[in-house]
Amino acid sequence: MGKSSSFCYQFSKHRFSTSFGGPFFFLPLSLAISTVLLICLYIFCTTSKVFTNTQNNLYQESSPISSLIQQMVPFSLENAAEELFFSPRSAPLSRGNQWSIGSLFGLYGNYVNNTEVYHDKDFFLEDYKEMNRSLKIYVYPHSRDDPFANVLLPVDYDPKGHYASELYFKRILFKSHFITKNPSEADLFFMPFSIVEMRHDPRIGPEGMQDFIKDYIHNISHKYPYWNRTDGADHFYVACHTIGRFAMDKVFEAKFNVIQVVCSSSYFVAGYIPHKDASMPQIWPRQGDPPNFASSKRKQLAFFAGTINSPARLALLKLWGNDTDIFAHFGRLRTPDADQLLGSKFCLHVKGFEVNSARVADAIYYGCVPVILANHYDLPFGDILNWESFSVLVHYLDIPVLKNILQRISLEEYSVLQSNTLKVRKHFQWNDPPIDYDAFYMTMYELWLRQSSVRVRLSAWME
Numbered sequence: 475m476g477k478s479s480s481f482c483y484q485f486s487k488h489r490f491s492t493s494f495g496g497p498f499f500f501l502p503l504s505l506a507i508s509t510v511l512l513i514c515l516y517i518f519c520t521t522s523k524v525f526t527n528t529q530n531n532l533y534q535e536s537s538p539i540s541s542l543i544q545q546m547v548p549f550s551l552e553n554a555a556e557e558l559f560f561s562p563r564s565a566p567l568s569r570g571n572q573w574s575i576g577s578l579f580g581l582y583g584n585y586v587n588n589t590e591v592y593h594d595k596d597f598f599l600e601d602y603k604e605m606n607r608s609l610k611i612y613v614y615p616h617s618r619d620d621p622f623a624n625v626l627l628p629v630d631y632d633p634k635g636h637y638a639s640e641l642y643f644k645r646i647l648f649k650s651h652f653i654t655k656n657p658s659e660a661d662l663f664f665m666p667f668s669i670v671e672m673r674h675d676p677r678i679g680p681e682g683m684q685d686f687i688k689d690y691i692h693n694i695s696h697k698y699p700y701w702n703r704t705d706g707a708d709h710f711y712v713a714c715h716t717i718g719r720f721a722m723d724k725v726f727e728a729k730f731n732v733i734q735v736v737c738s739s740s741y742f743v744a745g746y747i748p749h750k751d752a753s754m755p756q757i758w759p760r761q762g763d764p765p766n767f768a769s770s771k772r773k774q775l776a777f778f779a780g781t782i783n784s785p786a787r788l789a790l791l792k793l794w795g796n797d798t799d800i801f802a803h804f805g806r807l808r809t810p811d812a813d814q815l816l817g818s819k820f821c822l823h824v825k826g827f828e829v830n831s832a833r834v835a836d837a838i839y840y841g842c843v844p845v846i847l848a849n850h851y852d853l854p855f856g857d858i859l860n861w862e863s864f865s866v867l868v869h870y871l872d873i874p875v876l877k878n879i880l881q882r883i884s885l886e887e888y889s890v891l892q893s894n895t896l897k898v899r900k901h902f903q904w905n906d907p908p909i910d911y912d913a914f915y916m917t918m919y920e921l922w923l924r925q926s927s928v929r930v931r932l933s934a935w936m937e
Contacts, residue, residue, distance in 0.1 A: 588862045605922040611652045612660035625671045640714035642904040646914045661925045669713040684724040706731040716828045740829045742850030752920040755854035757835040775799040777818035783826045789873045815840035835902045843891045864894035
């Protein structure tokens with residue numbers, strides 16, 4: 475990260491004796507004038523360097539925003555640009571980069587071993603065993619005769635499409651050893667309503683979803699004692715469609731207590747609270763073994779395909795739409811995406827309407843190093859995985875120098891990134907029945923990390 479420099483000249487008031495005259499009287503004034511001239515010269519030189527070497531200076535200062543960026547963003551810079559472009563997790567003096575090339579191997583002093591896939595592998599493996607042995611989930615029961623059984627029970631088909639993660643999780647959980655019929659031994663309580671099924675049910679639809687959930691919570695809080703003892707803090711629901719983040723809007727206290735396991739995990743949006751809520755990957759289900767990477771030749775530097783539905787994608791189009799190294803296609807490809815995913819070194823995930831999409835899991839599946847261009851994205855399994863070891867995180871403001879960023883990654887660094895991408899691939903796949911460390915078990919571990927540190931005994935509460 476670059477650091478801004480500020481200069482301050484402080485004048486101190488001194489008293490001199492009357493005999494201390496002559497040329498020494500003008501010495502403070504001369505020093506002040508000299509300092510001001512040096513500052514002006516420095517500002518002129520550095521400003522000139524920034525605007526004449528934009529493409530060559532990877533770590534340029536982000537402010538003031540260039541006229542090119544102003545043209546790309548259809549918002550008032552005074553109002554929207556601060557929130558759209560400047561990540562609150564970026565260093566305050568250098569907003570331009572969320573990721574720097576040198577950080578991969580700790581080249582800038584504060585060494586962090588960013589080549590390790592896990593934050594703490596030994597701890598994770600041991601704690602994972604304990605989770606697998608002891609975590610218990612109680613699911614609120616519903617019969618097949620329930621008029622909304624399609625919303626409350628698992629689907630009896632293989633889920634497909636962009637939002638399959640939500641349906642896969644519920645379907646696998648119901649058959650897993652984590653389920654308990656005894657609520658007194660439960661660590662967490664699952665509210666099994668499906669956002670995807672509600673959205674397609676003509677009796678509910680997107681406009682009736684909030685009322686349905688409000689009524690649902692009212693019913694379980696009056697029929698069962700479990701909700702009331704914690705105000706829902708040990709309850710969770712799962713949603714992969716973006717409308718899921720509005721699900722609790724009519725139950726205000728629940729929105730800030732319930733654990734939300736969602737795909738649209740943006741910490742910029744009100745209602746999603748990192749460390750309370752959990753990010754689940756959006757995964758397009760695939761059958762069979764992954765492709766053979768030995769035969770793939772990655773000649774393209776980077777690849778993106780998608781619609782123009784955000785300022786970030788518009789910026790990508792204006793800057794790299796006609797580039798020969800970055801293949802940025804807007805709309806549907808006439809050829810399978812797999813051809814480009816297998817033929818590119820880096821695959822771009824650029825924020826659209828929401829921060830999430832299946833592109834990240836697609837890139838990982840095909841061994842293409844993900845490039846994340848989605849500010850405020852609480853990345854899936856971020857409590858466990860070190861994303862800097864297998865992806866490149868780029869701030870929106872760095873889109874003008876995106877090509878430079880990727881080209882400056884050495885072959886050795888790229889080899890580490892891709893090797894780690896293949897290592898984490900098992901975490902971004904759904905299997906039924908589940909396989910250790912796959913997307914289901916990783917999501918369960920995220921829930922395990924969020925269980926209450928003090929368990930409320932049901933019998934004690936009822937007394």
